[in-house]
Amino acid sequence: MFKVIKCNELNEKLINKKVEVNAWVKKIRHHGKFIFLNIRDRYEKAQVLVNEEYLLKITEKIKLEYCIKIQGLLIKRPPNMINANMKTGHFEILAKNIEIISKCNELPFMIEDDNNASENSKLEYRYLDLRRDSLKNKIILRSQATHLIRNFLVKRKFLELETPTFVKSTPEGARDFIIPSRIHKGTFYALPQSPQLYKQLIMIAGFDKYFQMARCYRDEDSRGDRQPEFTQLDLEMSFVKKENIFKLIENMLFLIFKNCINVNLPKKFKKITYKKAMNKYGSDKPDTRFELELQDISRNLKNSEFNIFKDTLKNKGSIKILIVKNKADKFSRTKINNLEEIAKLYKTQGLYFTKIENNKFSGGIAKFLKTEEQNLIKTYSLENNDIIFFTANNNWETVCKAMGQIRLKIANDLGLIDENKFEFLWVYDFPLFEYDENTK
Structure with a gap:
């Protein structure tokens, strides 16, 4: 036997x-x-x-x-x-x-992590692609994490409740997927972008702790962080303060990382306000695994004769800089042009730069900064082979977002990001509303 x-x-x-x-x-x-x-x-x-x-x-x-x-x-x-x-x-x-x-027909690609198969081919033969160790391990990891989350929340008196997936279309962050009704001619359902309305009804009904692994649908272009269909952990609590949410999520993530990948996260995560995150990192979801912080230079340039800066300050706008230490020699004209394209995409007044050579400004807009040169070198402890990037706009948020994307591009190009490092933080005190640029 x-x-x-x-x-x-x-x-x-x-x-x-x-x-x-x-x-x-x-x-x-x-x-x-x-x-x-x-x-x-x-x-x-x-x-x-x-x-x-x-x-x-x-x-x-x-x-x-x-x-x-x-x-x-x-x-x-x-x-x-x-x-x-x-x-x-x-x-x-x-x-x-x-x-x-x-039996198996001739393989369209080798079942190895380093195969050269196209993404389309991998998706067509998904059942083969899922046999690769890296992808298989991710599927298993997701299952383990989901199981831990359920147990963690149920032990804390949360109820796992399902909400409808055929819903009424409501204004949200993306376009809805629309489903025609066979019974009610000329009417449509929408697939939910999130369970937001229903979980609020659950709270009103008196179920003070709810969660679900919610399937969400958003009709938008696919990107690295965007998919038309995805699953999110959705939870809601009644009668709590933000500190209660912080503690709950920190403890849950600590458990997941320890049990799934044997990584010890700090028991408490760093906290930063929305405004500070935008000012320092140019993002409401900042990557803090590398330093490279934005700095506001408006006060130091209040007497600038450079027309772009002068007009920006006259209109009570914002000028921000990004200082890359000891890397000026890494920035070719082509690389700087690529960064300028990002600034254009965000409709700033442009991206400007100057380098430090022989203890003074050189190249870029150096000739427009003669008056401020020594003060800026001293204030920001600038040294030879440093490079400074400037951008300006009448809108503070525009400047922050543009420089935030430039910051990420520079970090990726220079290999400043430690991909094996986990750096969680809370961003809080978001604005309740944002201006619609087309109607404000």
């Missing part, structure tokens, strides 16, 4: 025992009178040794990604054949029976 197990269950206790594994073929290695099959399932990888003549004939028909059933003896590998990179690398299955469960 063969014991049916998963690849990760192969262990020393099963040596010389009969085992049965159902898995997919990852690699095939021919060595004359025997063949090695590297197989994998959701849990782990394992090696199969085929050396009996009647099984070799079956194995010759097997191709990559065939789904097969292996029955055999678990044996120790010879010392020189041990693979320390595999959890099951100290043993292998000596095949006694092989059954092809399902």
Whole structure:
């Protein structure tokens, strides 16, 4: 009798025992009178040794990604054949029976993390792409995190409640997906952009703690942080202050990161107001994994003869700078032009720069800053090979947003962002309303 197990269950206790594994073929290695099959399932990888003549004939028909059933003896590998990179690398299955469960056509791409397949090809053959370790691990991680969230919130007396997905169209941040009604001719449902209205009704009904893994739909162009369909953790609480929300989310994220990826987050996250975030980082969701902060230079340029700055200050606008220390030699004319395009996109008065060479301004708008030069060098502790970027606009928010995007572009280009670092923070005191630029 063969014991049916998963690849990760192969262990020393099963040596010389009969085992049965159902898995997919990852690699095939021919060595004359025997063949090695590297197989994998959701849990782990394992090696199969085929050396009996009647099984070799079956194995010759097997191709990559065939789904097969292996029955055999678990044996120790010879010392020189041990693979320390595999959890099951100290043993292998000596095949006694092989059954092809399902065949596979020629693969459109290799099932490897570093394959060169196009995104369209990966989506067309999604079931193959999901076999890659990196993507498979993300799917598993998402499941683990969702399970932890549910347990965490239920223990704190939250109710998991579902809200409708066919709703009335209401003004929100994006366009609605519209669904025509078959019964009520000429009328339409909308798919929810969020459960906002319904969770408020739940609070009014007296259910003071609610959550759901809410499916949301927004008819907008896809970007790195935008999708037409996505899932979000949605929760609502009655009779609480923002400090209660801070503590709840901090504890929940601490639990998720510790249990899912063994990372210890700080028990309390940094906090920053919306206005300070915009002033320092040019974003209401700032990346603080690198320093590179914006600075307001309006006061220092109040007597400037540079017309752009003079007009901006006359109209009570804002001038901000970004100082990149000891990297001026990294900025070619082409790179600066690319940054200027960002400033144009945000309709600022343009992006200007100057470098520090021989302890004075050089290039860019240096000739317009002769009066302020020494004061600025002293005030901002400028040194040789520093570069300063300036932008100005009558609208404070426009300047902040433009410089925020320029800041991110510079950080990415110079490799300033530590992708392995987690830097959570709360941004609070958002404005309740924003001006509509077309109607204000």
